[in-house]
Amino acid sequence: MGLSEKEECVLLDQKLLVFMDQLELLEEKRERLNSLIEQGWFSISKARYSMGNKQVSALQYGSEMEPLVRVHTRTLESGEAEFQTKRRTLKSPEERQVEDIGPKDKEGVRRRVKTQEVPEIDQSDNKHPWTETEPAPSSKPEPNPQQDPLKWFGILVPQTLKQAQASFKQVVELSAEVATLQSTVLTTRQQLQMKQKSSSQTPDLTDLTDLTDRLT
Amino acid sequence: MAGRGKLIAVIGDEDTCTGFLLGGIGELNKNRKPNFLVVEKETSIVEIEETFKSFLTRNDIGIILINQFIAVMIRHAIDQHMESIPAVLEIPSKEHPYDASKDSILRRAKGMFSAEDFR
Numbered sequence: 001m002g003l004s005e006k007e008e009c010v011l012l013d014q015k016l017l018v019f020m021d022q023l024e025l026l027e028e029k030r031e032r033l034n035s036l037i038e039q040g041w042f043s044i045s046k047a048r049y050s051m052g053n054k055q056v057s058a059l060q061y062g063s064e065m066e067p068l069v070r071v072h073t074r075t076l077e078s079g080e081a082e083f084q085t086k087r088r089t090l091k092s093p094e095e096r097q098v099e100d101i102g103p104k105d106k107e108g109v110r111r112r113v114k115t116q117e118v119p120e121i122d123q124s125d126n127k128h129p130w131t132e133t134e135p136a137p138s139s140k141p142e143p144n145p146q147q148d149p150l151k152w153f154g155i156l157v158p159q160t161l162k163q164a165q166a167s168f169k170q171v172v173e174l175s176a177e178v179a180t181l182q183s184t185v186l187t188t189r190q191q192l193q194m195k196q197k198s199s200s201q202t203p204d205l206t207d208l209t210d211l212t213d214r215l216t
Numbered sequence: 217m218a219g220r221g222k223l224i225a226v227i228g229d230e231d232t233c234t235g236f237l238l239g240g241i242g243e244l245n246k247n248r249k250p251n252f253l254v255v256e257k258e259t260s261i262v263e264i265e266e267t268f269k270s271f272l273t274r275n276d277i278g279i280i281l282i283n284q285f286i287a288v289m290i291r292h293a294i295d296q297h298m299e300s301i302p303a304v305l306e307i308p309s310k311e312h313p314y315d316a317s318k319d320s321i322l323r324r325a326k327g328m329f330s331a332e333d334f335r
Contacts, residue, residue: 023325023326026322027316030314030316033307034307034308034313034314037232037235037307037308038308040235041231041232041235041310044231044234044235045231056234057230057234058230058233058234058254061234061237061242061244062242062244063244064244064245064246065237065242065243065244065245065250066243066245067223067224067240067241067242067243067251068240068241069224069239069240069241070220070221070222070223070224070278071221071222071223071224071278071279072221072222072278073222073278073301075300075301079300080300081300081301081303083278083279083303085224086221087240149237149238149239149240149242150238161238164235164238165238165239167235168235168236168238168239169239169240171235171236171239172224172236172239172240172241175224175279175281175305176279178305179278179279179303179305182303182305182321183300183303185321185325186300186321186324186325189324189325
């Protein structure tokens with residue numbers, strides 16, 4: 001049993017209100033996104049002023065980069081797409097391999113100095129140096145692809161550059177929300193157009209019944 | 217939403233790209249092409265359009281961020297893109313503030329209100 005004209009109009013109005021709400025939310029998020037981007041630029045400009053023009057430029061970009069944030073996408077039945085960011089946490093300095101600084105012994109087995117007395121084993125110290133059976137760790141530190149991009153610009157960077165990074169991190173999160181909303185808005189628009197077309201094509205049922213009565 | 221996740225690509229001026237790379241979206245290694253393009257005065261429209269189209273064809277990019285003044289240069293290419301993934305977001309640049317009337321998505325959304333709808 002199809003919907004009556006009145007019910008269709010009510011549904012259309014409800015859909016239109018939802019569409020308007022979505023548009024309003026999209027514009028709000030866009031404003032927030034744009035202001036965060038501007039905030040980020042301002043911080044970058046301040047950092048460039050203190051560090052020098054060439055110190056904060058494309059020349060400083062790393063030769064190898066690994067993305068620290070990715071976006072997960074999902075397409076719903078209605079055709080809408082959802083976007084959600086996921087950020088990887090950088091390894092803390094303690095978790096990374098300890099860099100060996102100082103004169104290196106020959107790679108391989110390290111010889112212990114033989115003494116007559118048996119050395120006491122310190123129970124509190126759980127970190128034993130490498131034993132005769134264990135090889136020395138590699139002296140070449142592996143390049144860390146998950147490096148914080150802040151380090152491209154130097155070891156000690158001004159606070160303004162860190163502020164810029166914080167702003168753009170928020171921008172990235174917000175971008176996913178804006179992308180989801182955009183997709184929602186376009187899908188709702190399509191649904192509205194289809195409903196409008198179908199309601200304009202559907203003839204008035206009362207007219208039809210009158211017509212059939214007259215013919216019979 | 218399982219899997220490794222997709223990348224966020226950027227086509228923008230130097231400050232825009234620097235900011236987003238600081239945000240951690242950059243990917244660049246010896247084997248693959250970067251997911252960003254720094255647009256300078258010397259960058260041609262052909263290069264911008266080719267980069268945009270290459271981002272569209274890559275299946276590992278979920279969102280493309282593009283400065284609006286650059287989007288205007290390749291408007292025809294952006295308007296042809298109808299798929300929901302990758303999403304294209306137009307963002308302001310330092311010298312060109314964001315103009316909602318030029319945004320492809322908003323134009324499409326608001327364009328439903330034509331004179332015929334009110335008859």
